[in-house]
Amino acid sequence: MPRPGGCPMSELPVRCTMVSVVVLRAAAARVLLMERAGPYLPGAWSYVAGHLEAGETGWQCARRELAEETGLVPLTLYSADRCEQFYDAADNAIQLVPAFVAMVADAAAVVLNGEHRQFAWLEFDEAIARLPFGGQRELFAHVRREFVERTPSPWLRMPP
Numbered sequence: 001m002p003r004p005g006g007c008p009m010s011e012l013p014v015r016c017t018m019v020s021v022v023v024l025r026a027a028a029a030r031v032l033l034m035e036r037a038g039p040y041l042p043g044a045w046s047y048v049a050g051h052l053e054a055g056e057t058g059w060q061c062a063r064r065e066l067a068e069e070t071g072l073v074p075l076t077l078y079s080a081d082r083c084e085q086f087y088d089a090a091d092n093a094i095q096l097v098p099a100f101v102a103m104v105a106d107a108a109a110v111v112l113n114g115e116h117r118q119f120a121w122l123e124f125d126e127a128i129a130r131l132p133f134g135g136q137r138e139l140f141a142h143v144r145r146e147f148v149e150r151t152p153s154p155w156l157r158m159p160p
Contacts, residue, residue, distance in 0.1 A: 012087075016096045020084060021048035021062045022143045026075055026103045029148045031127045031140065034069070034116035045130040049097070059158040062100040070119075071111030074102035077158040082142055084135050099139055100158070101147050124148070 023032035033045045050065035052058070059077060066072050080099035088095045110119050122130070124144045128137045146152060 013093045030121040037117035078156040
């Protein structure tokens, strides 16, 4: 489609190929952060995220990635009712990333895979201060408001 002046327009593709998971201790209002160890964002503190596999729903991917990266199984899993978005320079695309919230038992043991070198259960203010991107900080503020300071809507609960 030509722009005014006759020059053709180009578009950035919008892709949704991954999900993210904010992990909360069910009763303690602590959130899990992990320090990245691999080649992607080494040393950055982040949370569970990963790519969809063929035939997988978003919530199934969230459960799988949670188990793979942390060894955790959620007591309950919710849609965060938010999508992260960012420009992916390597793919020259806008990534939309549906976010989920996993509630885990306070005594649940974290077992990291090779993507991360250490983890910490943090209060929200400390976790937000460690996150490198504004969109991540906004997501965590939303999760605190909608999943810690109030009871989450039952309509956001994912299948067991």
